[in-house]
Amino acid sequence: MKYAIIEAEIIDWLKSYEGERFHAIISDPPYALISIAKRFGPGQAEAQEGEDGRFSRLGKGFMGQIWDGFDTLEDYQKWVSEWAKLMIEKVLYPGAVCLFFGGTRTWHHLAVGLENGGFEIYDTLIYLYGSGFPKSHSISMGIDKAAGAEREVIGTRDAPGYAESNVKHGDQDRSKLEFPEYSKDAVTPDADTWQGYGTALKPSWEPIILCRAPRKGQTFASLAVEFGSGALNIDGGRVDYQSSSDRASATPQGECTSKEMAAIGAEPDAGRELERVKFERPEQKGRWPSNLLLSHHDDCQLLGDIITPGRVINRWKEGMKPFGNAAGEPFESEQMPPETIERWACVAECPVRQLDDQAGIRSSGSGVIRRKTGKGHQGSVFGAESRPEGTESATYGDTGHVSRFYYCGKASRREKDAGLETFFWKRVDTGYERVTETEWLSLEKKKRAKGCIHPTVKPLSLIQYLSTLVLPPELEDRERRIFIPFSGSGSEIIGSLKAGWDVAVGVEAEAQYNEIATARILHNLGMFGVKVDI
Numbered sequence: 001m002k003y004a005i006i007e008a009e010i011i012d013w014l015k016s017y018e019g020e021r022f023h024a025i026i027s028d029p030p031y032a033l034i035s036i037a038k039r040f041g042p043g044q045a046e047a048q049e050g051e052d053g054r055f056s057r058l059g060k061g062f063m064g065q066i067w068d069g070f071d072t073l074e075d076y077q078k079w080v081s082e083w084a085k086l087m088i089e090k091v092l093y094p095g096a097v098c099l100f101f102g103g104t105r106t107w108h109h110l111a112v113g114l115e116n117g118g119f120e121i122y123d124t125l126i127y128l129y130g131s132g133f134p135k136s137h138s139i140s141m142g143i144d145k146a147a148g149a150e151r152e153v154i155g156t157r158d159a160p161g162y163a164e165s166n167v168k169h170g171d172q173d174r175s176k177l178e179f180p181e182y183s184k185d186a187v188t189p190d191a192d193t194w195q196g197y198g199t200a201l202k203p204s205w206e207p208i209i210l211c212r213a214p215r216k217g218q219t220f221a222s223l224a225v226e227f228g229s230g231a232l233n234i235d236g237g238r239v240d241y242q243s244s245s246d247r248a249s250a251t252p253q254g255e256c257t258s259k260e261m262a263a264i265g266a267e268p269d270a271g272r273e274l275e276r277v278k279f280e281r282p283e284q285k286g287r288w289p290s291n292l293l294l295s296h297h298d299d300c301q302l303l304g305d306i307i308t309p310g311r312v313i314n315r316w317k318e319g320m321k322p323f324g325n326a327a328g329e330p331f332e333s334e335q336m337p338p339e340t341i342e343r344w345a346c347v348a349e350c351p352v353r354q355l356d357d358q359a360g361i362r363s364s365g366s367g368v369i370r371r372k373t374g375k376g377h378q379g380s381v382f383g384a385e386s387r388p389e390g391t392e393s394a395t396y397g398d399t400g401h402v403s404r405f406y407y408c409g410k411a412s413r414r415e416k417d418a419g420l421e422t423f424f425w426k427r428v429d430t431g432y433e434r435v436t437e438t439e440w441l442s443l444e445k446k447k448r449a450k451g452c453i454h455p456t457v458k459p460l461s462l463i464q465y466l467s468t469l470v471l472p473p474e475l476e477d478r479e480r481r482i483f484i485p486f487s488g489s490g491s492e493i494i495g496s497l498k499a500g501w502d503v504a505v506g507v508e509a510e511a512q513y514n515e516i517a518t519a520r521i522l523h524n525l526g527m528f529g530v531k532v533d534i
């Protein structure tokens with residue numbers, strides 16, 4: 001596993017790059033969240049209420065990051081097109097499959113920018129996590145403030161996590177990290193009317209744009225053979241079955257759809273004749289990867305694993321019996337091995353739980369529900385009960401329903417900080433300055449930070465999964481190379497190398513983030529991660 005981190009501005013670097021090409025990209029570029037401040041920012045009516053805090057931070061981009069700020073969304077889109085075009089021209093193999101994270105408010109500009117730069121957009125994945133915090137502005141409080149009606153101060157609240165420099169705006173000193181907590185009771189009648197109205201929803205998902213470098217008239221087959229590019233690794237991205245009953249429900253035995261009839265060469269309405277054709281459904285390695293990725297809510301708790309006894313699967317000895325007349329036919333039973341299943345205690349906002357509840361399937365349970373076969377029934381569409389009355393079998397005793405989608409947790413504080421135990425920071429006007437532990441200990445609490453100071457760190461398991469999806473098979477004549485523009489704290493480098501990429505190359509403008517990335521890579525990959533020059 002080789003990696004390189006290049007400290008450079010992306011467009012400058014792309015212009016000068018003349019090296020070997022890459023098979024794929026995974027990238028988390030800036031989202032241009034400045035747009036909200038530009039559109040509703042200083043000089044316009046709503047700016048007045050936006051200047052004090054949230055909106056002023058957004059005025060510099062996401063969480064005050066200068067690198068996330070653009071004058072207008074049009075500028076952002078043009079900037080995206082510029083690097084997208086250069087990536088296609090200088091860095092990627094034809095047909096290279098690329099994944100770009102976006103922000104829910106601005107990803108359409110990212111998508112159009114990529115498209116204008118030459119990429120073919122062909123899907124958008126949704127990473128559903130359900131645990132963001134709403135950045136909503138209270139209309140009622142705004143009305144009172146505009147009317148000069150002071151609300152009672154009932155305490156103070158901290159705004160943790162923001163550097164002093166990030167909450168400063170222009171000439172005004174917004175450096176306080178402690179804010180007054182105002183009463184929720186409206187003062188003016190208008191404010192009372194607008195109680196409970198706000199400006200934003202709770203963020204619960206992230207878009208990930210799936211696109212491809214132009215194929216230059218080549219077929220997918222020729223791209224694969226000539227360059228090792230252009231394809232999705234469907235089998236590598238399959239979502240494991242959670243249990244034998246989950247596997248059985250995804251690949252039902254004893255059922256036959258018109259699609260399978262075609263597969264075995266039968267006429268679509270061959271009907272009862274079909275039972276004479278021997279047909280076995282191939283064993284699948286897991287569910288087909290979906291464009292929906294799930295995460296448990298931060299507050300959910302993994303309680304541990306439960307072991308469920310494996311299900312008994314019965315198969316007719318002589319092919320499928322899809323249209324009845326199966327009673328009495330010889331069958332053989334296979335005892336599936338026990339399975340280990342994660343048990344979660346989920347909070348109400350958890351998307352996994354919400355999907356489960358809506359699907360009407362048990363979200364938790366003591367394990368296996370046993371049932372005994374009844375007499376069966378004759379002449380049904382999908383076959384009569386073939387097992388002797390009273391045969392015991394196990395069904396739905398697990399949480400297999402969430403297995404329809406890949407899921408992983410958001411990056412925990414521990415994951416972000418792993419490898420950064422000696423990273424001590426002092427908050428300064430321009431951001432952070434690395435200091436010794438002794439100096440750090442002498443600082444006021446509000447002036448110091450520790451570990452990972454990057455504000456947008458992606459979960460390693462999510463990146464590992466996504467980069468598996470774009471990983472080609474091992475290639476005889478060349479290494480599999482993934483390009484990671486805007487590599488930040490190194491999450492995409494770590495995740496893609498863990499997925500099996502031979503070479504991962506990141507480009508990141510900020511020296512401090514590169515220092516962090518190097519330490520995180522060392523921690524996560526140890527001696528398996530070999531730093532190279534490219």
Ligand SMILES: C[S@@+](CC[C@H](N)C(=O)[O-])C[C@H]1O[C@@H](n2cnc3c(N)ncnc32)[C@H](O)[C@@H]1O
Binds near residue numbers: 028508
């Ligand atoms: C959204 S962050 C990526 C964070 C990454 N997902 C992680 O887990 O650490 C985007 C990164 O792009 C970098 N960046 C922004 N503009 C850049 C440019 N023009 N050239 C190179 N890097 C840039 C920023 O410094 C920032 O670290």
